[in-house]
Amino acid sequence: MQPLLLATENGLYCPQGDFYIDPIKPVKRAVITHAHSDHARAGHAFYLCQTDTAPLLKLRLGDQIHTETLDYGVKTYIQGVELNFFPAGHVIGSAQIRLAYRGQTWVVSGDYKVVDDGITPAFEPVRCHVFITESTFGLPIYRWAVQSVLQSRIQQWIWQTLAQQQLPILVGYSLGKAQRLLYLLKDETLNFWLHPSIYHIHQTLLQHRPELQPYFPFVQPLNPDVKRAELQQSLILIPPAALETKALDRLQPYATGYCSGWMQVHGQARQRKTDAAFPLSDHADWPGLISAVEATGAEKVWVTHGFTHSLARYLREEKKLDADVWGLPAFEDETEE
Numbered sequence: 001m002q003p004l005l006l007a008t009e010n011g012l013y014c015p016q017g018d019f020y021i022d023p024i025k026p027v028k029r030a031v032i033t034h035a036h037s038d039h040a041r042a043g044h045a046f047y048l049c050q051t052d053t054a055p056l057l058k059l060r061l062g063d064q065i066h067t068e069t070l071d072y073g074v075k076t077y078i079q080g081v082e083l084n085f086f087p088a089g090h091v092i093g094s095a096q097i098r099l100a101y102r103g104q105t106w107v108v109s110g111d112y113k114v115v116d117d118g119i120t121p122a123f124e125p126v127r128c129h130v131f132i133t134e135s136t137f138g139l140p141i142y143r144w145a146v147q148s149v150l151q152s153r154i155q156q157w158i159w160q161t162l163a164q165q166q167l168p169i170l171v172g173y174s175l176g177k178a179q180r181l182l183y184l185l186k187d188e189t190l191n192f193w194l195h196p197s198i199y200h201i202h203q204t205l206l207q208h209r210p211e212l213q214p215y216f217p218f219v220q221p222l223n224p225d226v227k228r229a230e231l232q233q234s235l236i237l238i239p240p241a242a243l244e245t246k247a248l249d250r251l252q253p254y255a256t257g258y259c260s261g262w263m264q265v266h267g268q269a270r271q272r273k274t275d276a277a278f279p280l281s282d283h284a285d286w287p288g289l290i291s292a293v294e295a296t297g298a299e300k301v302w303v304t305h306g307f308t309h310s311l312a313r314y315l316r317e318e319k320k321l322d323a324d325v326w327g328l329p330a331f332e333d334e335t336e337e
């Protein structure tokens with residue numbers, strides 16, 4: 001029987017259903033795991049995504065795109081291929097995609113994390129025959145501290161920075177990290193100011209999911225007309241792209257704290273020119289990847305997107321699994337415009 005998914009130059013393709021998953025070139029029908037820009041690109045004729053992802057796609061790609069949505073756990077059929085979404089725990093709206101056809105079940109993980117961060121629907125292991133896993137942090141050096149430890153390190157740093165008469169600026173992706181940081185810090189008596197790109201995502205999420213409001217503090221947009229003198233007892237959130245821009249000059253004196261799994265490796269903080277580094281990640285760490293793979297019970301594991309060779313080799317040699325690197329065109333690191 002023909003495999004349910006093939007690696008093509010456009011990305012993962014399901015021939016039986018004639019659709020692509022997170023295609024990298026414009027196609028007719030795209031099924032999207034989540035709204036990060038390296039997974040959800042412009043130019044597809046139809047987008048099928050999890051319900052919470054649709055408004056984020058429209059915010060990024062424009063209102064004119066054609067989206068169809070599906071809630072977690074609800075089945076749909078595309079040319080006889082059964083398809084449903086399961087929570088991937090990566091960012092709000094992120095989904096693993098389960099495909100079933102003539103007794104064969106495949107799951108594409110998309111990006112995922114196995115830690116329940118309290119605000120993103122938690123990762124759910126799905127039994128399948130074939131599992132396609134990401135491996136962004138697929139090296140044994142990546143092991144995350146528990147969230148509460150990172151949370152108190154970040155809290156301490158904020159108050160220390162303020163005590164030194166500096167403005168604390170946390171750096172993290174607009175979708176995922178920013179919502180998580182707001183949730184973790186919501187009880188701090190701070191004025192929260194969001195870089196416009198984070199503010200727009202925040203507003204979009206709340207518009208579509210007003211019940212999320214209690215998970216977040218009150219926030220304001222850090223527009224260019226906000227004066228430095230107004231930023232008393234304040235915390236600023238910016239995306240990585242804003243870190244090295246001149247726009248930050250007017251916020252002096254300030255200190256930056258970069259929140260990313262990459263901060264686990266010494267040297268990354270220096271390279272990214274940040275004062276403090278917090279390895280808070282929206283991806284699974286090494287033990288998380290391995291436990292997620294094992295929980296699927298899959299007889300075949302394809303590894304993509306990251307440190308593919310090291311994870312595939314470990315699964316073969318130590319776990320005796322039939323695991324290989326999937327020859328897909330590479331995804332970029334989480335990029336944001």
Ligand SMILES: [Zn+2]
Pocket residue numbers: 034036090111334
């Ligand atoms: Zn992602």
Ligand SMILES: [Zn+2]
Pocket residue numbers: 036038039111331332333334
């Ligand atoms: Zn990704």
